[in-house]
Each structure stands twice: as C-alpha cells, then as structure tokens.
Amino acid sequence: MEERYNPAVIEAKWQRRWEERGTNRVDLEQATRPYYNLMMFPYPSAEGLHVGHAFAFPGADIHGRFRRLQGYDVFEPMGFDAFGIHSENYALKIGAHPAELIPRTVAKFRSQLNRLGLMLDWSHAVDTTDPGYYRWTQWIFLKLYHFGLAERKKAPVNWCPACHTVLANEQVIDGYCERHPEVAVEQRFAEQWFFKITRYAERLLRNLDWIDWSETTKTAQRNWIGRSEGAAIEFPLNDGSGLRIRVFTTRPDTLFGATYLVLAPEHELVARITSPAQRGAVDAYVQRTLKMDLVRRRSVRDKTGVFTGAYALNPATQKLIPIWIADYVLAEYGTGAIMAVPAHDQRDFEFAAAFGLPVVQVIQPPPGTRVEQDTAYEGPGVLVNSGPFDGMASAEAKKAITAWLAERGFGEERVEYKLHDWCISRQRYWGPPIPMIYCDHCGVVPVPEQDLPVLLPFVENFRPDESGVSPLARVREFYEVSCPRCRALARRETDVSDTFLDSAWYFLRYPSAHRSDVAFDPELTCKWLPVDMYIGGNEHAVLHLMYTRFITMALHDMGLLPFEEPFRKFRAHGLITKDGAKMSKSRGNVVNPDQYIDQYGADVFRMYMMFLGPYTEGGDFRDEGIAGVQRFLEAVWRLVRQFDPQAQASPVLRRSVHRTIAKVQEDLEELRYNTAIAALMSLANDIRRYGPPDRWVLECLLIMIAPFAPHLAEELWEALGHQTSIFDARWPQYDPQALLEEQVELAVQVNGKVRGRITVARTASDEEIVRAAQEIPSVRAHLQGKTIRKQVVVPGRLVSFVVG
RNA sequence: GCGAGAGUGGCGGAACUGGCAGACGCGCUAGACUUAGGAUCUAGUGGGUUUCCCGUGGGGGUUCGACUCCCCCCUCUCGCACCA
Numbered sequence: 001m002e003e004r005y006n007p008a009v010i011e012a013k014w015q016r017r018w019e020e021r022g023t024n025r026v027d028l029e030q031a032t033r034p035y036y037n038l039m040m041f042p043y044p045s046a047e048g049l050h051v052g053h054a055f056a057f058p059g060a061d062i063h064g065r066f067r068r069l070q071g072y073d074v075f076e077p078m079g080f081d082a083f084g085i086h087s088e089n090y091a092l093k094i095g096a097h098p099a100e101l102i103p104r105t106v107a108k109f110r111s112q113l114n115r116l117g118l119m120l121d122w123s124h125a126v127d128t129t130d131p132g133y134y135r136w137t138q139w140i141f142l143k144l145y146h147f148g149l150a151e152r153k154k155a156p157v158n159w160c161p162a163c164h165t166v167l168a169n170e171q172v173i174d175g176y177c178e179r180h181p182e183v184a185v186e187q188r189f190a191e192q193w194f195f196k197i198t199r200y201a202e203r204l205l206r207n208l209d210w211i212d213w214s215e216t217t218k219t220a221q222r223n224w225i226g227r228s229e230g231a232a233i234e235f236p237l238n239d240g241s242g243l244r245i246r247v248f249t250t251r252p253d254t255l256f257g258a259t260y261l262v263l264a265p266e267h268e269l270v271a272r273i274t275s276p277a278q279r280g281a282v283d284a285y286v287q288r289t290l291k292m293d294l295v296r297r298r299s300v301r302d303k304t305g306v307f308t309g310a311y312a313l314n315p316a317t318q319k320l321i322p323i324w325i326a327d328y329v330l331a332e333y334g335t336g337a338i339m340a341v342p343a344h345d346q347r348d349f350e351f352a353a354a355f356g357l358p359v360v361q362v363i364q365p366p367p368g369t370r371v372e373q374d375t376a377y378e379g380p381g382v383l384v385n386s387g388p389f390d391g392m393a394s395a396e397a398k399k400a401i402t403a404w405l406a407e408r409g410f411g412e413e414r415v416e417y418k419l420h421d422w423c424i425s426r427q428r429y430w431g432p433p434i435p436m437i438y439c440d441h442c443g444v445v446p447v448p449e450q451d452l453p454v455l456l457p458f459v460e461n462f463r464p465d466e467s468g469v470s471p472l473a474r475v476r477e478f479y480e481v482s483c484p485r486c487r488a489l490a491r492r493e494t495d496v497s498d499t500f501l502d503s504a505w506y507f508l509r510y511p512s513a514h515r516s517d518v519a520f521d522p523e524l525t526c527k528w529l530p531v532d533m534y535i536g537g538n539e540h541a542v543l544h545l546m547y548t549r550f551i552t553m554a555l556h557d558m559g560l561l562p563f564e565e566p567f568r569k570f571r572a573h574g575l576i577t578k579d580g581a582k583m584s585k586s587r588g589n590v591v592n593p594d595q596y597i598d599q600y601g602a603d604v605f606r607m608y609m610m611f612l613g614p615y616t617e618g619g620d621f622r623d624e625g626i627a628g629v630q631r632f633l634e635a636v637w638r639l640v641r642q643f644d645p646q647a648q649a650s651p652v653l654r655r656s657v658h659r660t661i662a663k664v665q666e667d668l669e670e671l672r673y674n675t676a677i678a679a680l681m682s683l684a685n686d687i688r689r690y691g692p693p694d695r696w697v698l699e700c701l702l703i704m705i706a707p708f709a710p711h712l713a714e715e716l717w718e719a720l721g722h723q724t725s726i727f728d729a730r731w732p733q734y735d736p737q738a739l740l741e742e743q744v745e746l747a748v749q750v751n752g753k754v755r756g757r758i759t760v761a762r763t764a765s766d767e768e769i770v771r772a773a774q775e776i777p778s779v780r781a782h783l784q785g786k787t788i789r790k791q792v793v794v795p796g797r798l799v800s801f802v803v804g
Numbered sequence: 805g806c807g808a809g810a811g812u813g814g815c816g817g818a819a820c821u822g823g824c825a826g827a828c829g830c831g832c833u834a835g836a837c838u839u840a841g842g843a844u845c846u847a848g849u850g851g852g853u854u855u856c857c858c859g860u861g862g863g864g865g866u867u868c869g870a871c872u873c874c875c876c877c878c879u880c881u882c883g884c885a886c887c888a
Contacts, residue, residue: 216808216809219807223808223883247888249888301886337888346805347886417887418884418887538883542883575882580881611828611829612816613816613817614817617809622815624830624831625816625830627830628830632829634843635844638844674816674828681829682828685828746824749824749868751869757824781855790868798823798824800868
C-alpha cells in the first residue's frame with residue numbers, strides 16, 4: 001500500500017476494475033431485491049459538466065450506493081436528453097450539424113460522468129435522439145392519439161419579427177426575444193398538436209396527497225394545476241340574438257355587484273356583438289393586443305380596454321350592463337370572459353376607475369376590518385344590495401346564489417384549473433417527427449405502428465426561416481408520402497415533438513433499453529417500476545414531473561402499465577449557484593469540475609460538494625473548504641496504513657462506532673449528507689483520540705465512507721485483505737444497547753440559565769438528580785436564600801430550578 | 805402582487821418532538837516536530853466592561869425554559885406573474 005493517498009492512481013484503477021468486474025451492472029432478470037435509483041438525465045450541453053451536475057449526480061449516486069450496501073440490487077441507469085432547442089441553437093451558432101455534434105458532446109459528457117465515479121449501469125443507457133428510442137416516443141404519441149388524448153387545434157406560436165422565426169417558450173423572455181431584447185414577440189396562429197392533460201387535472205392533483213415527494217415540489221404542482229371552485233354564469237345579450245356570455249367566477253356571491261362584463265380580445269363573440277359604431281375601435285384594440293400578447297403578460301400594467309357597444313342582462317339585478325374588451329382578461333382561462341365586480345376585485349376596480357364604470361358594493365366587511373382607500377374589498381363579509389340575499393354570509397351566499405342561478409338556467413357550479421393542455425408541436429428540426437399524415441381523402445391519418453420510426457432526415461440546412469413552419473417542410477422527400485389508407489399522395493406532419501415528451505417516459509425505457517421489439521417489457525416493468533427513488537432539480541418540479549405523471553397515468557389507463565404514478569419517492573436537490581447567481585454561460589460564472597477532480601480527485605470533490613450544505617438546499621459554490629475533506633480522507637488513509645491487526649478497540653471507541661452507524665444511517669435515509677459527513681469526521685477524530693482501531697472499527701468506517709468516496713473505500717478495503725468489492729459488503733448493524741451511556745451529563749439551570757453540570761448514572765432517580773444538582777457550588781450560590789418554587793427534570797437533558 | 809424557502813460566529817453550516825446555541829469543517833492564534841512547511845500533531849478560537857453579562861434579521865407574546873411555537877415587521881433567494 002502506497003504511503004500517500006494518490007487519488008489519480010486509485011481512481012483510474014477502480015474505474016477500470018469496476019468496468020472489468022461489472023460491479024455496476026445489475027442482472028435485471030435475476031435480481032431478487034430490485035431497487036430502481038433514478039436521477040434526472042442531463043441535456044448534454046457542449047460545455048460539458050458543471051459543478052451543479054457534480055452536486056446532483058453524486059448525491060443521487062450516494063443514495064444508490066447506500067441502498068446497495070443495505071443489500072438491494074440497485075439499478076442506476078443514465079441517459080441523455082439530447083434532442084431539443086438547446087442543441088439545435090448551439091449547432092447553429094457554431095455552424096455544425098446536431099447530428100454530428102451530439103454524439104461528440106454525449107461522449108464527452110459520458111467520460112466526465114465516469115470521472116465522478118458514479119455507480120452507473122451503462123449497459124442500459126438511452127439517448128433520446130437514437131431512432132431506437134424515439135421510435136417509441138412516436139409510438140407513445142400514437143397511443144395517446146388512439147386513446148383520444150391527442151388533438152389538433154389552432155394555437156398561437158411565438159414569432160420573432162427580427163429573427164423571422166418561431167421561438168420556443170424558453171427563448172421568450174418577459175415577452176421579448178431572447179436575442180433581440182428590444183423586439184416584442186408576436187403571436188401567430190398555427191395548427192398544432194395538443195395532449196389533453198387537463199382531463200387529468202383532478203387526478204394529478206389528488207394523487208399529490210399520497211405520493212412521497214418533496215413537499216415543495218408538491219406545492220409547486222398544486223399551484224400549477226391551480227384548482228378554483230366557483231360558478232359558470234350566463235349573461236343574456238339584449239339584442240334579441242339569444243346569445244349569452246358565459247363567465248367563470250369564484251365569487252358568485254358578488255353577482256349583484258357585477259356592473260359590466262369583459263371579454264378577452266381573442267373571445268370568439270367579439271366580432272359578433274360589437275356594434276357598428278364601435279367596430280373600428282374594437283378592431284384596432286384587438287389587433288394591437290394580439291400582436292403584443294406576450295408583452296402583455298410581462299407584468300401587471302395599466303388597464304386598457306374598449307367598449308363593444310353591446311349590453312347584457314345581469315340575471316340577478318335584471319339591469320343592462322355594458323360589455324367591454326380588455327387585455328387583462330385571458331382567453332385561455334375559464335371562459336375567456338368575466339363578470340366585473342369593481343367593488344370586490346382589485347383589477348376590476350382599476351378598470352372601472354380608468355373608464356368611469358359604476359361601482360356597487362355588495363359585501364359588507366366584518367366590523368373592524370380596515371379597508372384601504374381606493375381598493376376593492378376582496379375578503380369575505382355579509383351581503384348587501386343583493387335583494388333576497390341581503391344579510392347572508394358570503395361563503396353561504398356562494399352556494400345559495402349558484403343554486404338560485406341553476407334553478408333559473410343561468411349557471412351552475414364549476415371548477416376551473418390553470419393547467420392548460422400540453423402543446424407538443426415544435427416548428428423545429430431537432431426532435432422526433434410527429435407521426436401523422438394528412439391526406440386529402442382520408443383526413444388525419446396516424447402512421448401505422450409498423451412503419452415507425454418516422455426517421456428524422458439529415459437536413460443540411462436546418463435553420464428555421466420566416467415561413468413559420470418546421471425546416472422539415474422544405475424537404476420534399478420527407479413530407480411527400482402516400483397515404484397509409486388510400487395510397488394517394490399525402491403530406492406528412494412536419495413539426496417535431498416537444499423535448500418534454502422524450503423525457504416523459506425515459507425511465508420506462510431504461511430496464512428495456514436492450515429490447516428493440518417493445519417500448520418497455522411488461523415483466524421487467526412490473527419488476528422494476530415504479531421507480532423507487534427519483535432525484536432531480538426543482539427546476540423540473542412543474543413541467544417535466546407533471547408531464548411524466550400524465551403520460552404514466554394515460555399509459556396506465558390504456559392498460560399498458562400496472563401503476564399510475566411513476567415515482568414512489570421523489571426528492572429535489574438544491575441549486576448550486578456561483579457568486580449568488582445561477583450558473584450560466586452568459587454570466588460567465590460556470591465552474592467546471594474537471595480542475596478540481598484533477599487536483600483533488602473525484603472522491604474528495606464528491607465529498608466536498610456534499611459537505612457544502614444540505615443536499616436539498618444547494619448553495620453557493622466556493623472551494624475554500626475543500627482542503628478539510630482532503631485532510632479527512634488522507635487521515636483515513638493513514639489510519640488503514642497504520643492498522644495493527646493485534647490492536648483491540650476500546651469500549652469508548654466501539655461505542656462511538658455504534659453511535660456513528662446510527663447517525664449516518666439515519667442521515668443517509670433523509671439525504672442529509674452534510675451531517676453524515678460531519679459524523680464520519682467525528683468518528684475519525686475519536687479513533688485518533690481513543691484509538692487504536694481494530695479491524696471492525698476500520699471496516700465500519702470504510703463501509704460508511706464508501707457511498708461518498710467509493711474509490712478510496714475500495715482501495716482501503718482491498719488493503720485490509722478483501723478480494724471482492726466493498727459494495728458487495730453489508731452495511732454494519734449497530735447495537736442499540738451500546739448507544740446508551742452509563743453516565744449522562746445534565747445541565748443545571750436556575751431561572752432558565754445554565755449554572756452548572758452534573759454527571760449522574762443513566763438510571764438515577766429524579767430525587768438523586770435534584771440532590772446532586774443542588775450540591776454544585778455554582779448552583780448553590782444561586783439558590784442561596786431563595787425558595788425553590790418549581791423544579792423540572794428532563795431525563796438525559798437537564799434539571800431546571802425556578803426560584804423566587 | 806401571489807406562492808415556496810431562507811435569515812445563526814470572520815466563512816460554509818449544526819441543533820431530535822420546546823431542553824446545555826455554534827456539532828463538523830474552513831479560516832485564524834499559539835505551540836510541538838522539522839533543514840523546510842501550503843505536511844503532520846497538540847491546544848485555543850461567538851462578543852463583552854469576564855465571580856458576571858450579552859448573543860440565532862427586528863419588535864412583541866406564550867413557557868420554568870424559545871434558533872425552534874404564536875402575532876406584527878424587515879431582508880434575501882427561487883418560482884408564478886392580471887388565472888376572475
């Protein structure tokens with residue numbers, strides 16, 4: 001054994017050894033205690049790994065290694081989310097083709113991941129750009145289509161007038177183009193494919209009550225789904241057309257205060273109800289807002305709007321109220337129309353103030369409520385100016401007025417969600433073609449399953465252009481096909497699908513990655529899924545995790561999966577920032593882990609990243625403390641090097657080991673890596689203080705270090721004479737009896753202040769403890785001449801006297 | 805504005821269910837060993853007017869006892885942003 005710890009040598013050695021021995025591979029068929037440890041697969045950026053990856057992946061890997069040491073057959077696969085706008089834009093920028101670029105970046109990423117010493121089973125790797133993968137992505141699209149969950153409809157796309165191209169949502173920053181910060185992104189309309197995720201809104205919400213996920217993530221999902229209970233109310237037009245304006249409100253109790261209606265500029269009835277006199281003004285307003293749609297959402301701005309010239313009847317008051325158009329009403333939520341109650345809704349209040357519309361108070365705030373000047377009172381109260389409902393509490397009135405409306409055919413209870421259907425069409429090149437064909441005779445025809453994959457052709461010029469459609473629409477050999485039904489000349493869909501579809505099912509693919517005949521083998525799926533632990537960043541708390549759940553539920557409903565939630569457990573790791581900011585190329589604060597691995601080795605670096613702070617919180621990257629971890633691992637190295645087989649560990653030391661096992665085990669269960677490392681360091685300190693260690697002490701230490709510093713642990717395990725991997729060893733058992741100290745130290749408080757300490761037998765009675773405590777000079781001084789009014793004994797903790 | 809999370813030594817952070825604030829580490833100070841030290845080891849390290857007092861963003865409260873619970877306020881980070 002070398003005198004000095006040399007990470008470069010032993011890490012290369014063990015990475016080679018693991019590869020040769022197949023240490024990280026698990027036999028999926030034979031495994032008896034399957035444990036699926038999943039980490040969010042990366043997008044292989046050209047820059048390679050940054051320290052955020054070196055935090056996220058090792059953290060998940062530590063969990064997997066810990067489970068393995070506990071005796072599970074841990075499956076820890078990895079893959080690459082390599083389709084999408086990032087790769088495409090990067091390729092455009094450097095003048096390369098993604099089809100050539102991606103394999104290079106994937107290879108680089110993979111070698112960097114390997115340097116981190118992850119327990120990855122590469123024999124089940126996936127790459128979303130592989131036709132053997134996206135064939136099944138397309139297959140899932142077809143499944144959803146046949147199941148009635150995919151539909152085609154006109155929808156706005158983001159158009160940058162400066163780039164002359166369609167933008168992805170993530171390229172739109174606050175309504176402006178990412179590359180032209182002064183250019184407002186416009187809306188254009190195109191036929192696009194949607195998945196009807198809104199049908200699953202209630203179930204996606206309800207299941208959050210029982211799935212074992214980070215609470216923060218669940219809250220984010222709940223907010224995103226955005227369930228609101230209220231009523232749909234219909235307001236008849238007074239023009240004899242019989243038309244009604246349907247609105248959604250969460251405050252039916254304020255109906256008597258609805259003094260006008262507002263339609264979104266996109267509302268389908270705008271053109272029909274606008275009076276001739278107002279037509280010019282309305283058209284101009286609508287045109288302008290549609291163009292500026294994304295800017296309009298940028299922030300809350302001054303209210304703008306225009307009167308249509310039309311009136312509707314408030315079914316409660318029987319009064320005619322004007323119908324306006326304003327961009328503060330969103331077309332995609334509710335019915336795209338609202339009843340405005342300026343007295344009790346701040347937005348309506350501002351609008352009414354701007355346009356001189358009447359304000360009628362219908363809710364009396366509870367006595368003593370302070371209502372700010374020039375604001376709407378949005379809280380609960382008692383109804384006034386509400387005819388038969390006067391005097392009713394607002395909560396009760398919600399139900400009563402809704403029922404009253406329902407009886408008269410003017411409305412009903414209604415639940416709305418913020419969640420929108422998932423638009424999966426992308427007018428781009430670098431993605432899986434959507435497997436659909438448009439035939440003049442047969443209409444929309446899905447590509448037959450046996451014709452999959454629809455290969456993404458190699459297109460020299462894949463730059464999007466001013467046509468607003470995918471570059472694939474320029475490739476005749478691609479889009480000209482014969483209709484699968486009638487054989488007539490037909491046209492292929494030229495949009496590709498959203499990257500989020502690729503990543504919505506990759507975890508289903510891993511166990512079956514070796515199979516080309518099925519997307520996921522039923523038996524393997526049954527055995528290995530749902531995923532036991534999923535670890536990833538909170539930036540995917542909403543979209544990715546919502547889409548995955550939806551796809552899983554849909555496949556479950558089709559009878560293709562035996563479970564409806566994909567992940568038994570999900571834990572979000574924190575974000576690593578640099579100088580307080582998110583790491584990004586444009587900020588120039590991206591930290592590459594390679595330099596640290598070169599200098600300190602992967603073990604030190606992994607452990608240091610975990611020691612930086614709580615795994616679930618992340619933190620700001622700095623390298624000031626890395627020497628501490630290095631010193632710790634060097635000390636462990638020396639302990640093993642100086643190991644004396646004759647030595648007997650002292651009882652104190654043995655007890656310290658038991659205590660450490662209990663602590664580290666408990667911490668690892670909860671991903672509290674920073675405190676687990678602290679406990680390991682304490683144990684090393686104890687070994688130095690109460691040494692020498694015997695074999696058992698050192699082996700316990702090594703096994704506990706192994707998840708964090710796998711190479712070092714293997715090397716020292718071998719040095720202790722073992723022929724097999726330390727990861728085939730078992731996590732040590734601690735003896736709960738050994739945790740109980742014979743003597744315990746208690747603090748002695750007088751009037752809440754610590755005045756001394758006593759050491760007593762663990763079994764000492766309260767009386768003995770109190771007597772001993774009173775005898776300490778420092779305590780006696782404070783008790784002198786006072787009467788003890790109360791005394792509290794907290795076993796194992798303290799004694800407290802209250803004197804007066 | 806709404807939602808989530810967080811404010812503790814010079815720094816990163818610890819503290820179970822209300823029970824000795826500052827574990828562990830960085831840094832710093834002193835010493836030992838050494839030709840040498842950016843190696844190793846030992847001791848110390850919240851502040852102060854040091855028998856004692858103060859101290860977990862600020863202000864109140866509950867309690868024998870509060871970083872922890874309750875009320876009000878401030879600051880920061882992240883997410884969503886006119887969702888009726």
